[in-house]
Amino acid sequence: MLSSRRGAPTIGGGDEEDPTSTADASSASAEEPKTHPPATLTACLASYSRSLLSRSTIPPSFSSHCLAISLFVAFLFSLLALSLLLRFTRPVPCIPPYDPLARSVHFTRRLEGLASDFGSLGVPWCRSKQGRSVDWTPGDLIKALEEFVPIYETRPIQNNMYGMGFDHSFGLWFMARWLKPDLMVESGAFKGHSTWVLRQARPEVKIISLSPRHPEKYLKKGPAYVDPNCTYFAGKTFVDFGSVEWRKVLVQHGVKDFSKVLVFFDDHQNELKRLKQALKAGFRHLIFEDNYDTGTGDHYSLRQICDQSYVRGGGHSCFRDGDEARIRSKRKKFWDKALEIDELCGKEEAWWGVRGYMRDDFNHSNKAISYAEHFQNSRFVESVLNVYWELPPVAGPSLTHQTRYDPARATDPIVEDGRYALFQRLGLGKLDSSVFNGYTQMVYVEISP
Ligand SMILES: C[S@@+](CC[C@H](N)C(=O)[O-])C[C@H]1O[C@@H](n2cnc3c(N)ncnc32)[C@H](O)[C@@H]1O
Structure with missing residues (x-):
């Protein structure tokens, strides 16, 4: 029957899922174990958690040092996130197409x-x-x-x-x-x-x-x-x-x-x-x-x-x-x-x-x-x-x-x-x-x- 109505069994149906997005996601998660925060930050976090556990007080100079490093790392992550966003999204102009x-x-x-x-x-x-x-x-x-x-x-x-x-x-x-x-x-x-x-x-x-x-x-x-x-x-x-x-x-x-x-x-x-x-x-x-x-x-x-x-x-x-x-x-x-x-x-x-x-x-x-x-x-x-x-x-x-x-x-x-x-x-x-x-x-x- 010649018809443009939907339902041709030979071609499968209407899956608009992006096949690459799955591939990209899996490769990204495969990379995860390889990524580590910088050693100094690790040290800060380790030391901070140790101090919490021992209920000891953190020296003020050490805490501000840690804060500066954390802010810097957060800034780097934001930059990375922004560049990924720009790379994978298309501009969406608010104009009639x-x-x-x-x-x-x-x-x-x-x-x-x-x-x-x-x-x-x-x-x-x-x-x-x-x-x-x-x-x-x-x-x-x-x-x-x-x-x-x-x-x-x-x-x-x-x-x-x-x-x-x-x-x-x-x-x-x-x-x-x-x-x-x-x-x-x-x-x-x-x-x-x-x-x-x-x-x-x-x-x-x-x-x-x-x-x-x-x-x-x-x-x-x-x-x-x-x-x-x-x-x-x-x-x-x-x-x-x-x-x-x-x-x-x-x-x-x-x-x-x-x-x-x-x-x-x-x-x-x-x-x-x-x-x-x-x-x-x-x-x-x-x-x-x-x-x-x-x-x-x-x-x-x-x-x-x-x-x-x-x-x-x-x-x-x-x-x-x-x-x-x-x-x-x-x-x-x-x-x-x-x-x-x-x-x-x-x-x-x-x-x-x-x-x-x-x-x-x-x-x-x-x-x-x-x-x-x-x-x-x-x-x-x-x-x-x-x-x-x-x-x-x-x-x-x-x-x-x-x-x-x-x-x-x-x-x-x-x-x-x-x-x-x-x-x-x-x-x-x-x-x-x-x-x-x-x-x-x-x-x-x-x-x-
Ligand atoms: C662009 S070619 C076709 C290309 C072909 N469909 C392909 O995929 O390679 C155009 C053809 O239309 C033919 N043609 C010219 N007048 C025609 C007519 N009145 N009826 C049918 N075909 C005609 C030409 O001889 C030529 O072979």
């Missing part, structure tokens, strides 16, 4: 040191009809990560340039496994890496793959993956997703219920167009690989559509002397894909889509849209959404060393900056840093008319 302006002002002072500041420039989020969300938890994601790393290491296409990297491979595998579809449809296969990921998630389930060029063509030049239990509409038999007679094709694959099919799009087509096509056909569960942020990418995405001034974390100010402009210009120095305000805003301050354009088909086509049209698109999307969930980045950039996407426009990562021990324990430290560079807010949506 997704209010871009408030966060911008707050973080301006921190930018010189440039902590990752996840979400500090706003994370627009598509609103769903009933406000439902997914039922997997950060704890589920962490457990699954540990399982996925060794699988990922066996991928046939080790260097999948122009295709999915680690974050999205994990997201696709995790969701396909959790949702347990009876059939998986993929639009945009390239050399077949995502087909391989889907296969790892559901070994017995049939796949339908649509791609203009058959992945087997790539085998002549290097590694590629061709799945033995996949129907390919590719090469000469290629049909675009929007032109397939889906009811007929599903019946041929022994599936009648569209809600048991997972559709994965990595074909760089306008996502509004794909959403409408999928809805018309009757599909319910969709994943979009490249959910590009406003101002970026080669097709109109759900993230762009839902970036609206009325949405928390959404909307932009093209004011050149404003906070957003100032912060963007600083972040540009650190993150390849961060945008300056001039790159974000086109003619007449059009910031929606990409500088006021709705792109499609690898930007082979694009169309200027008015703000009113952009607004209507968002209202339409909201009217058919049951669930909208963006995959978080796998880990913070201080761990992955990725330098491309700007964390200021992303949700908090699964493994937060500073959690080095967890990052290593999950096996993520073994992977080449280049595999963490391709994060573009992969999104899962559940839709209905």
Whole structure:
């Protein structure tokens, strides 16, 4: 049964306990017997207790000497406690987490040191009809990560340039496994890496793959993956997703219920167009690989559509002397894909889509849209959404060393900056840093008319 409701037995349930905190605690207690107070203090305490036992009076000079040493040691302990506190706690600013302006002002002072500041420039989020969300938890994601790393290491296409990297491979595998579809449809296969990921998630389930060029063509030049239990509409038999007679094709694959099919799009087509096509056909569960942020990418995405001034974390100010402009210009120095305000805003301050354009088909086509049209698109999307969930980045950039996407426009990562021990324990430290560079807010949506 394909459902995002909670209760997948294979992945265990919702344990958000930090696995490293236990390890840290046990190593701290193992250190305890080795630590002793300074010898002079010991002498003071011993002498003081002896004097209490013998009910003798302590000489005043000796007692003030002891007091001074005790105060000094207490001071040292306080310093140690304070430094540990600063090391293991994150700052908790008293500002709304997704209010871009408030966060911008707050973080301006921190930018010189440039902590990752996840979400500090706003994370627009598509609103769903009933406000439902997914039922997997950060704890589920962490457990699954540990399982996925060794699988990922066996991928046939080790260097999948122009295709999915680690974050999205994990997201696709995790969701396909959790949702347990009876059939998986993929639009945009390239050399077949995502087909391989889907296969790892559901070994017995049939796949339908649509791609203009058959992945087997790539085998002549290097590694590629061709799945033995996949129907390919590719090469000469290629049909675009929007032109397939889906009811007929599903019946041929022994599936009648569209809600048991997972559709994965990595074909760089306008996502509004794909959403409408999928809805018309009757599909319910969709994943979009490249959910590009406003101002970026080669097709109109759900993230762009839902970036609206009325949405928390959404909307932009093209004011050149404003906070957003100032912060963007600083972040540009650190993150390849961060945008300056001039790159974000086109003619007449059009910031929606990409500088006021709705792109499609690898930007082979694009169309200027008015703000009113952009607004209507968002209202339409909201009217058919049951669930909208963006995959978080796998880990913070201080761990992955990725330098491309700007964390200021992303949700908090699964493994937060500073959690080095967890990052290593999950096996993520073994992977080449280049595999963490391709994060573009992969999104899962559940839709209905
Ligand atoms: C970014 S690649 C896909 C990467 C792949 N999913 C992976 O994980 O490596 C985009 C693919 O979409 C294909 N494509 C282009 N137009 C398409 C269409 N209309 N329908 C399906 N695929 C299309 C391209 O030929 C290309 O193979």
